[in-house]
Amino acid sequence: MRLLCVLFALALASSAQTSSLPPTNLMPVPVSLQFGTGQLLIHESFSAALTGPHDEQLQHAAQNFFAVLSRKTGILLDNKFSDPAKASLVIHTEQPAKQVQELGEDESYSLEVKTSGAQLSAPTGLGAMRGLQTFLQLVRPTADGFAAPVVTIHDKPRFPWRGLMIDVSRHFIPLDVLKRNLDGMAAVKMNVFHWHLSDNQGFRIESKRFPKLYEMGSDGHYYSQDEVRSLIAYARDRGIRVVPEFDMPGHSTAWFAGYPELASAPGPYQIERKWGVFDPAMDPTQERSYKFLDEFIGEMAKLFPDRFFHIGGDEVNGKQWDANPKIQEFKRTHGLKSNQDLQAYFNKRVQQIVTKHKKIMIGWDEILDPDLPKDIVIQSWRGQQSLAVAARQGYRGLLSYGYYIDLMWPAWRHYAVDPMADAAAALSPEESQRILGGEACMWSEYVSPENIDSRIWPRTAAIAERLWSPQEVQDINSMYQRLATMSGELDWLGLTHNSNYEPMLRRIAGTTDIAPVRTLADVVEPVKDYTREETAPAVPTSATPLNRLVDAARPESDTARNFTNLVNSFVSGQSTTPETKSQIRSALIRWRDSQTHLQTMLDRSFLLKEVAPVSQDLAAISAVALTAMDYMESGQRPPDAWTTQQRALLEQAAKQKAQLLLMVVSPLQKLIEASAVPHPPPVSN
Numbered sequence: 001m002r003l004l005c006v007l008f009a010l011a012l013a014s015s016a017q018t019s020s021l022p023p024t025n026l027m028p029v030p031v032s033l034q035f036g037t038g039q040l041l042i043h044e045s046f047s048a049a050l051t052g053p054h055d056e057q058l059q060h061a062a063q064n065f066f067a068v069l070s071r072k073t074g075i076l077l078d079n080k081f082s083d084p085a086k087a088s089l090v091i092h093t094e095q096p097a098k099q100v101q102e103l104g105e106d107e108s109y110s111l112e113v114k115t116s117g118a119q120l121s122a123p124t125g126l127g128a129m130r131g132l133q134t135f136l137q138l139v140r141p142t143a144d145g146f147a148a149p150v151v152t153i154h155d156k157p158r159f160p161w162r163g164l165m166i167d168v169s170r171h172f173i174p175l176d177v178l179k180r181n182l183d184g185m186a187a188v189k190m191n192v193f194h195w196h197l198s199d200n201q202g203f204r205i206e207s208k209r210f211p212k213l214y215e216m217g218s219d220g221h222y223y224s225q226d227e228v229r230s231l232i233a234y235a236r237d238r239g240i241r242v243v244p245e246f247d248m249p250g251h252s253t254a255w256f257a258g259y260p261e262l263a264s265a266p267g268p269y270q271i272e273r274k275w276g277v278f279d280p281a282m283d284p285t286q287e288r289s290y291k292f293l294d295e296f297i298g299e300m301a302k303l304f305p306d307r308f309f310h311i312g313g314d315e316v317n318g319k320q321w322d323a324n325p326k327i328q329e330f331k332r333t334h335g336l337k338s339n340q341d342l343q344a345y346f347n348k349r350v351q352q353i354v355t356k357h358k359k360i361m362i363g364w365d366e367i368l369d370p371d372l373p374k375d376i377v378i379q380s381w382r383g384q385q386s387l388a389v390a391a392r393q394g395y396r397g398l399l400s401y402g403y404y405i406d407l408m409w410p411a412w413r414h415y416a417v418d419p420m421a422d423a424a425a426a427l428s429p430e431e432s433q434r435i436l437g438g439e440a441c442m443w444s445e446y447v448s449p450e451n452i453d454s455r456i457w458p459r460t461a462a463i464a465e466r467l468w469s470p471q472e473v474q475d476i477n478s479m480y481q482r483l484a485t486m487s488g489e490l491d492w493l494g495l496t497h498n499s500n501y502e503p504m505l506r507r508i509a510g511t512t513d514i515a516p517v518r519t520l521a522d523v524v525e526p527v528k529d530y531t532r533e534e535t536a537p538a539v540p541t542s543a544t545p546l547n548r549l550v551d552a553a554r555p556e557s558d559t560a561r562n563f564t565n566l567v568n569s570f571v572s573g574q575s576t577t578p579e580t581k582s583q584i585r586s587a588l589i590r591w592r593d594s595q596t597h598l599q600t601m602l603d604r605s606f607l608l609k610e611v612a613p614v615s616q617d618l619a620a621i622s623a624v625a626l627t628a629m630d631y632m633e634s635g636q637r638p639p640d641a642w643t644t645q646q647r648a649l650l651e652q653a654a655k656q657k658a659q660l661l662l663m664v665v666s667p668l669q670k671l672i673e674a675s676a677v678p679h680p681p682p683v684s685n
Contacts, residue, residue: 025485026137028189028465029473036150038115040088042069042139043146046077049087055096058125060237062091065132072139072492073146089118089135097125100305101241103436107191108156111135113148129239130155130189137187137489159419159437161398162467163192164460165245166452167444169199169254170275170542172221177449179234183493184457186238188464188486193235194310194439196245197223200272200280201542203254205244209299210292212258217271225303232305243362244304247312248293249282249346256280262289264320264327273541275445275533279319284346285330294353301357308377309354313363316343344369351376368395377436388423391434399424399438403463405455406443408526408555411462411483412476414440418466437467446532448546450504454497454554458487484558504552510605516597517549517608519590520615522559524660526550535659537610549611550659560663563587567667571674584671585629588622591664595619610658617653617662624649625668628675643676 024033046069048062059081066079084090098105109122109131118135122128134155138148164185166173182193197204203217206224214222223231232242248255252262253272260267264283272278283289301309318339321327327342336342347367354361355373362377365386370393378390383401390397402417419435420427427435440456440463447455462479491498501521502514509517526532532550533540566583569575595615602608624646631638650672654665 025140025482026134027461027479027482027486028468029470029482030134030153030155031470032154034152036114036152038150039142039144039147040113040115040118040150041145041147042073042075042088044075044077046075046088047080047082047086048089048091049082049084050091050093051084052093053096055093055125057097057237057239058091058093058128061125061129061132061239064237065136068136068492069139072136072489075146087117089120091120091128091132092122093125093128094123095125100307101126101236101239102307103241104160106156107160107189107239108154109134110155111151111153113138113151115150118148126191126239127156129186130157133187133189137486157189157468158470159435159467161192161437161439162190162464163194163243163398163437163439164190164456165194165196165400165439165441166456167196167199167442168204169196169202169444171444171448172202172204172218173444173447173452174449175223175227175231177452178231180494180496181453181456182231182235182238182240184453184460184490184495185240185464187489187493188461189468190460190464191240192439193240193242194245195242196247198246198254199251200253200278201275202271203257205300207296207299209295210259213255213296216258217254219271228303241306241308242304243306243308243310244300245310245312245362246296246300247314248350249284249313249343250277250280250316251312251314252282253278253280255282259292262292264324273543274539275541277315277317279317281316281318281320282346283324283327284321284342284349285327290349290353293350294356297350297353297359298357301354301359307358307360308362309357309359310362310379311347311350311354311367313343313347313367314365314381316366318342343367344371348372362398368393379439381441384419384422384424387419387435388427388431391424391427391431394434396434396436398436400441403438403440404443405440405459405463405555406446407530408455408528409459410556410561411459411479414459415462415466415474415476415479418471420471438463440464445540446526446546446551448551450496450500451546451551453495454500457490457495457497458483459555461486461490480561501552501554504547507547508549508552508605508607509601510608511601513601516594516601516615519594520598520611520618521549521553523557523563523591523618523662523664524549524553524614525555525557525560525663526553527656527659527661531656532659535656548607548658553660557663560667563664564667567670571670581629581633585626588626588629588668591618591622592626593619611660613657614660614662617657618664621646621650621653621662621665621668625671628672631675632671637678638675640676643672646672 063079066077070077105126106123107126107130109127111131112119120131139146203213204222207213235242253269256263256269257271260269262282264281321339331342351361360375365380365382368378368390374394378395378397379400380387380397381400387397387399399419419438440460442456505514505517506512570580598615650665650669653662
C-alpha cells in the first residue's frame, strides 16, 4: 500500500516559503503570539487553580502538567490545586470535556503570562490541555531561575484531525512504549492515535468472542481488553482519541490462523513472517463472513468508545478470488465485473455492520466508491489527488501520503507536504471543509520497542506543526531550530529517541569506547523508501534481529545537515572566516582519522564488520576534501585528472553499503568541485 509514497516529488521543498516568525522555540507555532518584557519565575511555590465547571479530565491533565514541569525543572512541585486568587497559573474553561471525546471539539485557547502570574482560558478542557503544553514549552532556565517569558498567545488548530498511526502487527509494541508516545503526541498537540491492530503478521488484541484470533494469531504478543481500556483512559487524559484498525478483506492472514473458514481458499494458515502483499483475503461471498464480522465488530465497538472504526481495505491483490470458482460465479450472478466491484460489495456490507454498531467507517483509498454513504472517511496514502477526488464526491478525508515516517525521509520533506496543496488546493470552500487533516504513519517492519521512538521523534513534530499551525508557517530553518529544542522537550517525557542511541552503539561496538562508532553513526542514515528490503543481505522476517547500525542510525543526521549548511556558506562565499574553515577542517580530520580507530575494533564485534567499508569511504573522501581545502586556500587549481579521480571515488561512496547512506558525500563533493574552479585565495571576512 505504500509503494506510491516513494514517488513524492523533491520539488516540494522549493515550494516552502519562508515566513517571518517571532523568536520562539514553540512547536507547533501558535496562530498569534506577542512577547512582552519580563518573566514569570517558576519556584517551589508555583501553583495552579481550575475555575469553571468541574472537569475530571482536565484535573488529570493538570496533574500530568505538574509532573512534567517538575521533571523539566528539577523542582519538587505540589500538584494540589490552590485558591485562584493566590495561584501562579489560573486555568479557566467554559464547559467540561465530553465523556467521549469527539471530532471537531473546540481546542482553542488563550494564554497570557505576566510577571505576577499566568491566565489560561479556553472554551473547553481540550483547549486548556493544549495551552498547558504551550506553557511547558515556554519554561526555560534563565539567569534568575526557571521562568516563562511574558507573552500573550491566541491559538487554535488548523485541522481537527492530527494523528499518529502505529502498526503493532508486524512487530509488537508493548503498552508502556505506546503510552510514552502518547505523551509525545500530546506535547505537540496531536489528538488521534490510530492503532493498527491486525495484519498478516499478527492479530494483537484479545477477543472474548473469538479467542483463536489472538491465541493463534499473535505468538502470545497481544493486548488484553483491560490493557486496551487502560491505554484509552491514558490517551483521554491527554486529549487523544483512540481509533482502532482491523484490516480487511486483505492483510488478513492472522485472522485465518484461527478461523480459516473466513478465507477465500482452504487452509491451514499461519501468521506471516515476511513482509509484503500476500494472497489471502476474506471470502466476500459467504454470509458467515459477515456474521463473524458483525459479532467481532460489535465486541470491539463496545471496547473502543470513539465514533470512528477503521477497516483498512488496502492492497487486495485478488488472486484467491480469481482462483475460486464459487467466488467467480458469485460475481457473474451479481453483475460484478471486477475484483474492485467485489471489494466494493464487501465494503458496503461491512459499512452497514459498522453503522449498526453506531460507528463511522474509515478506510484507505481503495474503499472509495460512490455507492457508499457520505459519512465514511477516506484515508489517502496516494496523495492529494485522491483526497480531492473523495472531497468532490462528498466524502471527508485524511492525508497520510507524504507522512510515512517509516520511509526515513528528512523532516523538511514531510514538512513540505500540506493536505491542502496540489489537487486539494483547487477545492471549493465547502469541499475544503471535508479535509479533516492527516496522520503520520509508523509501519513497523523495521522497528522494535528499542528503536521505535527514534523513528517517530522528533520528525513527527514537524508533521504535527503542519497540521496545527497556519499554512503560511513554512520556514524550514526555523522549523529545524525549534525541532532541536522539541527533541529535548520530549526527553523529559521518557521518550528514548536520544537515550537509546548510545546503548545501541555500545552493543554494536562490543565496548563502552564507542567514539569511533559514533563518529560514523552520526553521519549516516538508513536507506530510504523501501530499498531496505531490496538491499537486505538475507530475506528479512519478523524474527530478524534489529541490532545493526542501520537500526541505530537516526533517520536524519543532524551532523551531516549542519555540516552541509556550513559548506554551502563557505563555497558560496557567504562565510569564509577562519572560524568557518577551522570548523570544516576539524570535522574532516575527525572523519579521516576515525577509520584508524575503528579498524582496531573490528575483531571485537561481528556487528561492526559490515560497516567497515562505510568507514573506509568516510576516511577516504574526507582526506580528499582536506586536499581540496588546501588547493582553495593556496589559490591553486588541482589537476583535471585528480578531480576526475575524486569524482569517481565520491560516486562509489554515495552508494549504499550495509543499508546505510553516507550523508556527507554531497557537501564533500561541493568542496572538491569548488577547488576545481580557478580563483584567488579567499579573503577572510
